[in-house]
Amino acid sequence: MSATTIRLGGKKVLASVEGLSFRYPDSQKPAVKDVSLEIGEGEVVLLAGPSGCGKSTLLRCLNGLIPHMYPGDYRGGVTVSGLKVADTPMSTLSQSVGLLFQNPENQIFMFSVERDVAFGLQNLSVPREEMRARVDEAMRLLGISDLAQRAPHELSDGQKQRAALAGVMAMRPKVIILDEPTSLLDPKTALDVVSLIGRLNRELGITFIVVEHRLELLIPIADRLIVMDSGSKVMDGPPREVLADPRVEGYGVSVxxxxxxxxxxxxxxxxxxxxxxxxxxxxxxxxxx
Ligand SMILES: Nc1ncnc2c1ncn2[C@@H]1O[C@H](COP(=O)(O)OP(=O)(O)OP(=O)(O)O)[C@@H](O)[C@H]1O
Ligand SMILES: [Mg+2]
Known part of the structure; x- marks a missing residue:
């Protein structure tokens, strides 16, 4: 199905995964196994399942790290925002799909917060003035404008997470992928990040795909819950329905x-x-x- 297909719910399909399998070079079995799914524009999709079931691998397939950075046995296809991921360079993909890694340290490297936020844009040859405007806007959205000149390593975990998310936001992607965004945060800061995700979704229409073990945090803003097990997609539907299905507890999901x-x-x-x-x-x- 093409990325512009209008689906039943009336939402445009933003990402589609068709018969996707991926095996890392030294592994015996695929990390992602024959997964098909569609994600509609503006959805907040929560991805869950036991450790090692393939969640991060699926995210890498959505943002292009697989197959562009990780070699392996790749079958099937992924289309995001009309772009066929396997045939599109990372520099183009990064303007549509933003990824926030599990650990913000991996996304923070420079001398000041604002230079970090600008990092992704520098690789896109965005004109200077536009870069300035986008960086300021992203820092304002995330409430970190007053931290612009601070050294990233001096920030708290919550502030680092916000700075990393601002760097993703500055790229103005259509979809943002978050791999366990609250794992390093205390409960209050985790709730702040979740309400921020909800706001960016409602106000800017950004689609979110979020891996999170603490389901109860994300359930209030999630439109959909997808459960994976051993590389396969095993459940997919509105969170209420998936969590009311007796099978869910068997998949090692913390219900x-x-x-x-x-x-x-x-x-x-x-x-x-x-x-x-x-x-x-x-x-x-x-x-x-
Ligand atoms: N870079 C890699 N090279 C080889 N194998 C990998 C690599 N990354 C992940 N794997 C393997 O692929 C499988 C899926 O891993 P993945 O990281 O996608 O799981 P996950 O669901 O994100 O787990 P977690 O909840 O612990 O983060 C696992 O068996 C893992 O060991
Ligand atoms: Mg993972």
Missing amino acids: PPVSRLYNALSRDGVRLPRVPETPEEMAEELNAL
Whole structure:
């Protein structure tokens, strides 16, 4: 299916993965196995599954690190924003797909925050004035304008995460891919990053694909939950539905307590009228009983 196809929900398809398999050179079995999926423009997609199931590998296939930087046995195809990833140079892809690594240290290297934020743009030969404007805008969006002259290594983990995300934002990508963006953050800063993702999605229409183990953090802003296991996509749907499916706990996904309680009640024959996503919704459903 082409990237411009209008799909049933009325949303444009922004990314499509068709029969994708990838095996790293020294591995016996593929890290990603015959995965097909479509991501609509403006969606927030949460990707979950046990350690080693292929989440980061799938993200690398979406942003082009695979096959451009990682060699291996690559089958099937990935199209993002109308570009066939395997046939498009990284410099072109990076203007459509932004990737934030698990550890922001990997994305922070220069002498000041603003030079770090500008780093990606410097490789695109963006005119100086436009670069200045985009860097300022990205720092403002992320609330780090006052840190512009600070040395990146002096920042807190949360500030580093914001600086790295600002560097991605300055590229103005259509889709931003985040690999465990909150893993280094305390609960309060993690919530701040999640609400920021929600805001960038709502206000700028940016599509997000997020790998996150702490599902309950992302569930409130996620449109979709995809679960992988041993390289395959095993579940895909609205988070409420996926988490209410008894199979989900078998896939090593840390099911949020609210969903576990819902599933336990269902097993005992208690049918709530609505699948709750938050403790507040659960309280309402139980009160209504
Ligand atoms: N650079 C690499 N070279 C060889 N094998 C790799 C490489 N990166 C990952 N793998 C292997 O590919 C499989 C999938 O790894 P991947 O990193 O995609 O999993 P993941 O779901 O992101 O795990 P985690 O939750 O621990 O981050 C694993 O078996 C892993 O050992
Ligand atoms: Mg990973």
